[in-house]
Amino acid sequence: MLNFILRRLAIAIPTILVIILFSFLLMHSAPGGPFTAERKLPPEVLANVEKKYGLDKPLYQQIGVYVKNVVTDFDFGPSFKYKNLTVNEIIASGFPVTLVYGMWSFLFATIIGVSLGVIAALKHNTWLDYLATSTAIIGSVLPNFVMAPLLVLLFTVYLNWLPGGGWEGGQWQFIIMPVIALATSYLASIARITRSSMLEVLNSNFIRTARSKGLPTHYIILHHALKPAMLPVLTSLGLSFVGMVTGSVIIDQYFSTGGIGQHFVNAALNRDYSVIMGVTILVGTLTIVFNLLVEILYAWIDPRIRY
Amino acid sequence: MDRPQNSLLIVMYVDNIKIQTLADNLSDGSEIEGRSLWQDARHRFFKNKAALISLITLSLIVLFAFVGPQFSPWDYEEIDWDAMGDVQVLGAPSFASGHYFGTDDLGRDLYSRVIQGTQISLMVGLIGSFIAVVVGTLYGAIAGYLGGRIDSAMMRTVDILMAIPFMFVLILLMVMFGRSIFMIFIGIGLLSWLDMSRIIRGQTLSLKNKEFIEAAIATGVKPFTIVTRHIVPNVLGIVVVYATLLVPGMIMTESFISFLGLGVQEPQTSWGALINEGARTLQNGTLWQLLFPLFFFITTLLSFFFIGDGLRDALDPKDR
Numbered sequence: 001m002l003n004f005i006l007r008r009l010a011i012a013i014p015t016i017l018v019i020i021l022f023s024f025l026l027m028h029s030a031p032g033g034p035f036t037a038e039r040k041l042p043p044e045v046l047a048n049v050e051k052k053y054g055l056d057k058p059l060y061q062q063i064g065v066y067v068k069n070v071v072t073d074f075d076f077g078p079s080f081k082y083k084n085l086t087v088n089e090i091i092a093s094g095f096p097v098t099l100v101y102g103m104w105s106f107l108f109a110t111i112i113g114v115s116l117g118v119i120a121a122l123k124h125n126t127w128l129d130y131l132a133t134s135t136a137i138i139g140s141v142l143p144n145f146v147m148a149p150l151l152v153l154l155f156t157v158y159l160n161w162l163p164g165g166g167w168e169g170g171q172w173q174f175i176i177m178p179v180i181a182l183a184t185s186y187l188a189s190i191a192r193i194t195r196s197s198m199l200e201v202l203n204s205n206f207i208r209t210a211r212s213k214g215l216p217t218h219y220i221i222l223h224h225a226l227k228p229a230m231l232p233v234l235t236s237l238g239l240s241f242v243g244m245v246t247g248s249v250i251i252d253q254y255f256s257t258g259g260i261g262q263h264f265v266n267a268a269l270n271r272d273y274s275v276i277m278g279v280t281i282l283v284g285t286l287t288i289v290f291n292l293l294v295e296i297l298y299a300w301i302d303p304r305i306r307y
Numbered sequence: 308m309d310r311p312q313n314s315l316l317i318v319m320y321v322d323n324i325k326i327q328t329l330a331d332n333l334s335d336g337s338e339i340e341g342r343s344l345w346q347d348a349r350h351r352f353f354k355n356k357a358a359l360i361s362l363i364t365l366s367l368i369v370l371f372a373f374v375g376p377q378f379s380p381w382d383y384e385e386i387d388w389d390a391m392g393d394v395q396v397l398g399a400p401s402f403a404s405g406h407y408f409g410t411d412d413l414g415r416d417l418y419s420r421v422i423q424g425t426q427i428s429l430m431v432g433l434i435g436s437f438i439a440v441v442v443g444t445l446y447g448a449i450a451g452y453l454g455g456r457i458d459s460a461m462m463r464t465v466d467i468l469m470a471i472p473f474m475f476v477l478i479l480l481m482v483m484f485g486r487s488i489f490m491i492f493i494g495i496g497l498l499s500w501l502d503m504s505r506i507i508r509g510q511t512l513s514l515k516n517k518e519f520i521e522a523a524i525a526t527g528v529k530p531f532t533i534v535t536r537h538i539v540p541n542v543l544g545i546v547v548v549y550a551t552l553l554v555p556g557m558i559m560t561e562s563f564i565s566f567l568g569l570g571v572q573e574p575q576t577s578w579g580a581l582i583n584e585g586a587r588t589l590q591n592g593t594l595w596q597l598l599f600p601l602f603f604f605i606t607t608l609l610s611f612f613f614i615g616d617g618l619r620d621a622l623d624p625k626d627r
Contacts, residue, residue, distance in 0.1 A: 011466070137612065145566040152586070157589055250566060268482040280479070284472050287470050291470070
């Protein structure tokens with residue numbers, strides 16, 4: 001097991017370096033720098049500013065310094081747009097917000113999705129199954145940018161129950177709509193995967209054996225069926241987590257939560273190189289770490305997998 | 308699960324008519340035409356009601372996207388100055404004013420804009436999937452067929468590319484190199500083939516030890532020709548199913564970008580951009596701005612979903 005983890009880490013770390021390099025090169029190949037904005041700066045001022053941010057050095061030196069700072073001190077440098085803020089401060093202000101509703105959506109999608117899938121599989125070809133299946137199908141065509149305006153239409157414009165945006169330190173009224181909007185499509189896909197995987201397990205020989213030796217149904221489901229059926233779901237949970245972080249770009253923008261996505265879009269529009277790179281690297285690293293965790297969990301749950 | 312019924316039907320059918328014709332055919336010496344794999348699949352697909360209805364719906368939407376402009380007195384970028392003054396009342400959907408779907412808050416005809424958006428979104432979906440299919444199939448088949456070091460190097464590259472946060476890179480591309488449909492194609496095409504290549508590689512691995520490949524090698528066929536002539540045609544079923552499921556994904560990605568206001572450039576539009584406009588003007592009570600594009604978006608996605616499902620059942624019957 002330790003060997004396996006080490007081997008995966010040996011792949012994960014170069015991958016993170018590639019992401020850093022990739023976003024760095026992408027940034028620098030782009031036409032227009034952060035200081036070529038509306039007002040044209042005099043050349044000597046521009047030279048000074050570029051010197052301050054180290055933009056006058058050759059490219060390989062810039063990369064070297066940047067990678068070293070990121071890897072050794074988790075320091076993404078200063079923001080190019082907001083002179084008195086560092087990238088770390090910007091991320092620190094936005095990321096907790098994203099994390100709060102991201103975690104709630106993750107829980108919501110997982111719990112409801114898995115329950116829907118299990119119920120649909122247990123009541124195969126009954127009205128409950130059809131209800132759950134159609135919920136899953138409809139949910140899969142309702143991505144966050146469709147759900148968000150529909151929820152606002154219902155809960156803010158018509159019912160006037162919930163505020164249409166804002167965060168206010170994360171009070172519950174402000175969390176509900178972002179969570180539902182973000183979770184719906186993942187809930188749907190989790191439910192679909194759970195259902196088909198559960199059906200497959202329920203039709204397998206060892207469940208038939210358990211039935212024929214007279215075990216009570218709930219015992220079969222809890223002790224025999226659920227664990228193997230959850231394996232494919234686990235893979236999709238890793239992807240869902242990543243998707244939720246990405247989806248936050250829309251949610252943050254639409255609900256003005258002040259999360260990481262909003263900072264990212266603003267930074268992209270302002271060509272704030274360091275913030276863009278910081279967020280991209282952070283999300284990329286999280287993706288890799290989460291996939292690694294899922295793989296380890298997989299190996300731990302399923303004894304058949306030997307690495 | 309309907310197999311017993313089916314076989315019963317077949318038995319009865321065979322009993323009544325087939326035997327007779329078979330006997331006739333055999334006696335006059337002509338051959339019975341066998342059904343190919345694809346004919347079988349088509350037969351199964353057309354028996355699937357949801358898939359068939361979806362196919363018809365989708366055809367209607369495509370038809371609408373190309374014939375629709377003939378019926379509208381307004382162009383998609385033309386501004387109706389009267390309606391612009393009072394969008395809530397004069398911009399509402401009505402046949403009298405020629406704005407069948409109403410207008411947007413700039414007084415532009417929503418019917419024509421929805422058609423324009425439909426064209427762009429469908430085009431992005433189809434071309435994006437086409438790139439993904441071609442690149443992904445070839446890449447996966449080559450990696451799987453060659454195997455060994457080349458395979459692991461190629462698949463490691465895919466692993467690394469997959470870890471890059473796709474949506475963020477796409478947003479970056481749009482911001483850095485200007486917003487245009489061309490950039491959307493490049494961005495989507497660059498990153499969407501990864502899943503495809505993995506699936507095809509897995510299929511190729513199980514195919515390449517089959518006898519007919521061995522026969523091809525023995526007769527001296529070159530590796531690249533083996534991939535294109537023998538491997539790719541055999542994975543085509545899966546490619547078709549996956550491509551159908553890829554189209555809604557592409558459309559969603561484009562809409563995601565356009566919803567942020569980073570996608571297609573005005574006055575051109577797409578479903579995502581239209582939904583975004585509808586969502587921003589929600590408070591004005593001009594509900595049609597949200598609901599018409601949303602209707603087309605959801606209907607098309609659902610159709611692709613059911614068609615993909617139907618194709619999977621049709622082409623891969625053992626996977627029921």
